[in-house]
Amino acid sequence: MRWLVGGQVFDTESGTFRRADLGIDGGRIVTISDGTHRPGTADATDATDVIDVSGMWLLPGLIDCHVHLTQPTDAGDPAKAAARSDAAVALYTAAAAERTLLGGITTVRDVGGWNYVEMDVRDAIRAGTLRGPRMFLAGKLLSITTSTADYYPGMYDVADGADAVRAAARRQLARGADLIKVMATGALLSSETEDARAIQFTLEELQAAVEIAHANHKHVAAHCHALAGIHNAVDAGADSIEHCTFADDEVLRKMAARGTSFVPTICAGELLFRDDAVVATMPPHLLERMEAFNDIHAAAVRRANELGVPIAMGTDAGTPGNHHGMNAHECVFMVEQCGLSPVESIRTATVNAARLLRQPDLGSLREAAHADVIACADNPLDDITTLTRLTMVMAAGEVVTHPSAGLGR
Ligand SMILES: [Zn+2]
Missing domain, CATH: 3.20.20.140 (Metal-dependent hydrolases)
Incomplete structure (x- = not known):
């Protein structure tokens, strides 16, 4: 199980962000925790599976x-x-x-x-x-x-x-x-x-x-x-x-x-x-x-x-x-x-x-959806141009680019 922790997560239905951590397994989002308690060692099998996205604004890919x-x-x-x-x-x-x-x-x-x-x-x-x-x-x-x-x-x-x-x-x-x-x-x-x-x-x-x-x-x-x-x-x-x-x-x-x-x-x-x-x-x-x-x-x-x-x-x-x-x-x-x-x-x-x-498992960050996630440094509802300067891209649960991974654009 992999965790994205510390981020603000976008809900496409309400059109708002909320503090949440995403638990990811098998390329899909399996858990969305409200972020009041960080995923413990029982869930995160080793430290490399916890990806810190503190302060970032997460959207569906x-x-x-x-x-x-x-x-x-x-x-x-x-x-x-x-x-x-x-x-x-x-x-x-x-x-x-x-x-x-x-x-x-x-x-x-x-x-x-x-x-x-x-x-x-x-x-x-x-x-x-x-x-x-x-x-x-x-x-x-x-x-x-x-x-x-x-x-x-x-x-x-x-x-x-x-x-x-x-x-x-x-x-x-x-x-x-x-x-x-x-x-x-x-x-x-x-x-x-x-x-x-x-x-x-x-x-x-x-x-x-x-x-x-x-x-x-x-x-x-x-x-x-x-x-x-x-x-x-x-x-x-x-x-x-x-x-x-x-x-x-x-x-x-x-x-x-x-x-x-x-x-x-x-x-x-x-x-x-x-x-x-x-x-x-x-x-x-x-x-x-x-x-x-x-x-x-x-x-x-x-x-x-x-x-x-x-x-x-x-x-x-x-x-x-x-x-x-x-x-x-x-x-x-x-x-x-x-x-x-x-x-x-x-x-x-x-x-x-x-x-x-006709792909209901794409386009939203919810349980059972594909773990395609992008992260912005700023709130895109305040500055939409932040979408052109992403801080992380995750596709099917795998990080493609993230500053700490040394895979920047
Ligand atoms: Zn064309």
């Missing part, structure tokens, strides 16, 4: 519902990454996974990988040969015929028509996908001829993807910018709307009523413009689009929160300048730019994300 671990972030032109070998992608992905974990993200949902290389990385993490977060994977994303498939040849599975979409969804599931990702509208980081305000998959095609996913107890993430595409995806029964840029009140009310999650990905625009080297190499058509969409996007997130839409944290880490490991900045942007309270922001990355992933 964060969950990022929208990453691309295979995608390099240091070049402004995504087309430049199209010709990488699978071996090079695997090496990159392993490093990206470790950086993500050190940033306090103990679980990710990857919504577009590269030739299924990320599935081997997931398996190596599970086997303990690599360090990284828990991974829920879409495999390749499903798309209509588009010139953007040449930008991301390892990420796109092109399917036109409902029957082809069913077959493509089945291909991902056969490779071990945990969810299906569909392109309901055009993308921003795409070819010059693609339009983010255009519909891509039709309602019928989206329904076909949802049918196969739900029949297999999997969920569906729908990429959407254009309003009509958001309506189509929600009507088809998609479980999460990614980006959701041009949402209006009508579609947001529909999402709130159905419980459809909104995955914002504010980091994609914000972190890009903080990295001058990346901006300098970005093709003009992409730069124009990223600038034009940023403010509209933040306003949509703000309105969604006001209307009670469940928001699940997602960053789009893997886009240019949106570096793996900086994911927690999304929680800061949601507070500073989208009007969420710190408690609401933390919930998007914990309980709300766990609900979307």
Whole structure:
């Protein structure tokens, strides 16, 4: 039995901290003591199993519902990454996974990988040969015929028509996908001829993807910018709307009523413009689009929160300048730019994300939950930016980084 003693522990339900010690065994939280009596020697079998987190603020490990671990972030032109070998992608992905974990993200949902290389990385993490977060994977994303498939040849599975979409969804599931990702509208980081305000998959095609996913107890993430595409995806029964840029009140009310999650990905625009080297190499058509969409996007997130839409944290880490490991900045942007309270922001990355992933044992610090724990030096309810400077990360009961362990970032 291992103990985390002396910390303030966050309760996602009440949104408050309380003094408590966590007893951990087999990768799970087995006991939460109120901290009035420290765990005695009867519980702590030797001194190394007591980890002092006095004065620290403990939260559940964060969950990022929208990453691309295979995608390099240091070049402004995504087309430049199209010709990488699978071996090079695997090496990159392993490093990206470790950086993500050190940033306090103990679980990710990857919504577009590269030739299924990320599935081997997931398996190596599970086997303990690599360090990284828990991974829920879409495999390749499903798309209509588009010139953007040449930008991301390892990420796109092109399917036109409902029957082809069913077959493509089945291909991902056969490779071990945990969810299906569909392109309901055009993308921003795409070819010059693609339009983010255009519909891509039709309602019928989206329904076909949802049918196969739900029949297999999997969920569906729908990429959407254009309003009509958001309506189509929600009507088809998609479980999460990614980006959701041009949402209006009508579609947001529909999402709130159905419980459809909104995955914002504010980091994609914000972190890009903080990295001058990346901006300098970005093709003009992409730069124009990223600038034009940023403010509209933040306003949509703000309105969604006001209307009670469940928001699940997602960053789009893997886009240019949106570096793996900086994911927690999304929680800061949601507070500073989208009007969420710190408690609401933390919930998007914990309980709300766990609900979307259908993983009730993630996203909260309670008995029987997975022992994924992060520690902050300051109270994040007073200063949300403390989430970007963690003092400890624990994944499945194992300390990944802690000042006293000499494993700092
Ligand atoms: Zn994405």
